[in-house]
Amino acid sequence: MDIHEYQAKELLSRYHIQIPRGGLAYSPEQAAYRASEIGGERWVVKAQIHSGARGKAGGVKLCRSDHEIVAAADGMLGQRLVTHQTGQQGKLVSRLYVEEAMDIEREIYLGFVLDRKSERIMIVASSSGGMEIEEIAEAEPDSIIRATVDPGVGMQDFQAREIAFGLGIDNALIGRATKAILGCYNAFVDYDASMLEINPLVVTRQGDLVALDAKMSFDENALFRRPHISEMRDKSQEDPRETFASDRGLSYVGLEGNIGCIINGAGLAMATMDMIKIAGGEPANFLDIGGGASPERVAKSFRAVLRDKNVETILVNIFAGINRCDWVAEGVVKALREVGVPVPLVVRLSGTNMEEGRRILAECGENIIIAETLAEAAEKAVGAWRAHTANKAD
Structure with a gap:
């Protein structure tokens, strides 16, 4: 789960990380x-959306008068801000953050992420801030500092000092920088974060070390023990398809294709999407119904997939181990009769109670295309999609 810049700054300020004075606004008048x-x-007026590169897209404006603030806020609120991270659909700007402008002397990049390879928290820092870390790594690879933290002892003072010295921070600010780095680490751990980024962390001409921008993402599986973090969720910034599915306990990622996928198991889901592309189609989503899918859960999955108006065919691909094919088949029939499926439906069942599942589908009296193998299922789904598209054109 992502949160807004102002929320991340509020959390970091609790760990003695200096942030600019600022306030939230929902209207041009309130911004002034x-x-x-x-x-x-x-002052700086910032659009609050879940995306980086806001400045390049016109979402960050430096203002010198009330008139400029009102004009900047009026131009942002209610608009969809498009950055290279949002895609063409952009993100709706419904709130702004107004903060004091800083006299910047230099900019630094500081990030904390979970490194899956080392199974540790990794600190990534650079003396060149203000750019995306990918740009920094390409333009100035020697400026990147990486360090991992032993989870048994946590981050130590000497590690934070080494990073601060490596960033070329003035000796007078080493103590503050060490404290800020340790504060970020503690916030990362205490809130079950999966990513924390301050870009830029600036040194001002007055000799302060200030977090000018901040991002945080959190492990959704840990939100049950962090209710105050969960309350920061802004559903308006999420894909509505994904929000609908996650609110019903489904693992769903929206894509841009036309063939909806209902599958059990992440590995099988990835393989199915690959096979759809090999067959000449484009998957509309990743959806893993999980290991113990009841008929009701399968029906919920159909509702989630059909919320995407681009879906023109649905492929159900189940390899039942913990699951049971007869449960899935009952869910498919339930969806056809209660939800209504106005597009072609291809179903492939394999594994536990496969024969019973296929019998339920064959005897239900509904128009279902049956497949026995993954390759056959993908071919039939793409074929059904093409036929459906041709019929619509006629």
């Missing part, structure tokens, strides 16, 4: 009022 509360002569 926030600036008057902050004081000063320059």
